[in-house]
Amino acid sequence: MSPDAAPAMLAAARSLAVDRVTAEVVTALDGASVPSILLKGPAIAGWLYRDAAPRPYGDSDVLVPPDAGERAGAVLEELGFSLVPGEEVPHGRPWVERKYVRRRDRAVVDLHRGLEGVDVARLASWSVLSERTEPLRVGGRDVTVLDEAARTFHVAMHAFQHGAEVDKPLEDLRRAATTVAAGVWEDAAGIARRLDVADRFAAGLRLVPEGAAVADRLRLPHTTGAETALIAGGAQRFTKALAWFRQLDGAKAKLAFVARAVVPPASYLRSVDPRSRGPWPRLVLGYLRRAWMLARHAPAALRAVARARRSSR
Amino acid sequence: MTGRRYELDVSKVDWREVEGEIVALHHGRSAYLGINQTGAALWPQLLEGATFEDMCRTLVDRYGIDEQHARRDVTAFVEMLGEHGLLAGEGPQG
Numbered sequence: 422m423s424p425d426a427a428p429a430m431l432a433a434a435r436s437l438a439v440d441r442v443t444a445e446v447v448t449a450l451d452g453a454s455v456p457s458i459l460l461k462g463p464a465i466a467g468w469l470y471r472d473a474a475p476r477p478y479g480d481s482d483v484l485v486p487p488d489a490g491e492r493a494g495a496v497l498e499e500l501g502f503s504l505v506p507g508e509e510v511p512h513g514r515p516w517v518e519r520k521y522v523r524r525r526d527r528a529v530v531d532l533h534r535g536l537e538g539v540d541v542a543r544l545a546s547w548s549v550l551s552e553r554t555e556p557l558r559v560g561g562r563d564v565t566v567l568d569e570a571a572r573t574f575h576v577a578m579h580a581f582q583h584g585a586e587v588d589k590p591l592e593d594l595r596r597a598a599t600t601v602a603a604g605v606w607e608d609a610a611g612i613a614r615r616l617d618v619a620d621r622f623a624a625g626l627r628l629v630p631e632g633a634a635v636a637d638r639l640r641l642p643h644t645t646g647a648e649t650a651l652i653a654g655g656a657q658r659f660t661k662a663l664a665w666f667r668q669l670d671g672a673k674a675k676l677a678f679v680a681r682a683v684v685p686p687a688s689y690l691r692s693v694d695p696r697s698r699g700p701w702p703r704l705v706l707g708y709l710r711r712a713w714m715l716a717r718h719a720p721a722a723l724r725a726v727a728r729a730r731r732s733s734r
Numbered sequence: 735m736t737g738r739r740y741e742l743d744v745s746k747v748d749w750r751e752v753e754g755e756i757v758a759l760h761h762g763r764s765a766y767l768g769i770n771q772t773g774a775a776l777w778p779q780l781l782e783g784a785t786f787e788d789m790c791r792t793l794v795d796r797y798g799i800d801e802q803h804a805r806r807d808v809t810a811f812v813e814m815l816g817e818h819g820l821l822a823g824e825g826p827q828g
Contacts, residue, residue: 430757433750434766437759440748475750560748561761 432477436466437560442528443481444560445500450485453496456565458484458550460533460575463559464566469576469596476593480529486551487544490516490534497521497530506692514662515544536575538582538625539618549615550575570608573601574622577609577632581625591629598631603638610639663726683715684708740812741783743822749777760818767818772797773811786812 440463450457460482470476485493494504502521517535522528535544553571556563567575580594613622623641626632662682669675690707691698697707749758749769756769756777769777775796776789786808793804815821 427753429752430755430768433752433757434759437748437750437757437766441759441761475752561745 429474433475436463436475436478438526439478439481439528440560442523442526442530442560443483443564444562446481446483446497446530447559447564448562449496449500450483450493453492455485455489455493455496456551457493458554459557459559459564459566460484461579464557464572465576465593467557468569468572469593469600476589480531482531482533484533484536484547484550486547487515487534490519490532493532494519494521497532501525502528502530515540517544536578536582538578538621539616545616549612553612569601570605571612573597573605573609574612577613577622577625578618579625580628580632581621585628594625595629595631598626598629598635606635606639610641683712685711737785739783739785740780740789740815741822742777742780742815743820744781747820751777760820762819765818772807776808776811780815 443459443462447457447459462478462480462482466476466478483493498504498521500523502523505520505522515534517533517537517540519532521530521532523530534540535546539546550567550571553568554565555568557566558564566572576590576593576597580590583590585591610619610622613619620642623636623643626636626641627643666675666678669678687697687704690704690711694707694710696710697704746761747758747767748761749756751774754771754774756767756774758767758769759765760767772793775792776784779789779792786805789808789812790801790804793799793807794801799807812821
């Protein structure tokens, strides 16, 4: 296919290639006895975009049980994938999502043990969502995807996770809000309640007018906690850390958390700041840069928290 | 050619329809195929299985072409699919 082919055709071709990778990954996970659920991608494209230009997707999002995360990571590494250095300081918060990339074909797999915005202090999504699945043909084989109600729940939570700044999840949400049956939305709200994220589910829905109408019909809450308001406003990285901090027990644990945030392990700093690699003076400069960055952003972060608390009352 | 049913071997190919054309990925050969609108019109029939005459009739009805033209197009299309090993069962005859 020549580079002159219409962009939609190229996007479709890329999606087909991603589907092949998905099939390869799911087959390998099956071989290692790791159950998996494919999130987003073809499940959403075939569900919400049948009447429109295909929804492009560029990676495979795979959810596995929380206790199978390391084993799934090992499977991906055997397939030639490498873990991308993390963006979060290893505070001790259980990881929810990790990105793997394969250099030879630039394939990307997002490995999930939970859902961002849902699994903050504990990884509960799998136990609920694994009961809400159906098969879908992807890349030449049957894979497991979420059923319609669980997909609907995930669409709202995905919008919540990214806030008002990222259009793709919002477009998914608009389409779901206007095409999914009322009974399915009720079922999705039930999933949100089971996972104790009804306020976040509501906040995600209310990011678009069509979703707000659904939230009103479902009589979902208008008021949200400060953290929920922060995430819906787009401050997800900071708020993930804040949410984890708030559930830590005791002053000692909280102090250790802050200490690691300000002075993370050298291995972490070198992985996320290439200028910190090499001789020790570069590492020292890296720590100084980090301290400066934190000092610069702290006032704005604290103002955002204060605003979110005021708006959540 | 006339009595035989032609059917796509769906285990070998994934596809997407985009604006009336089809982009298909052949699993075994890691090759993409671009199917134009004429082929895309025949694709649904090939998923179910169709005779040569069925497919010719589709093109005549849809595009208003004469039967000879339709037979040439269908022949070329099924031969191309056969060369790529995408037809279930034996290759095209006649």
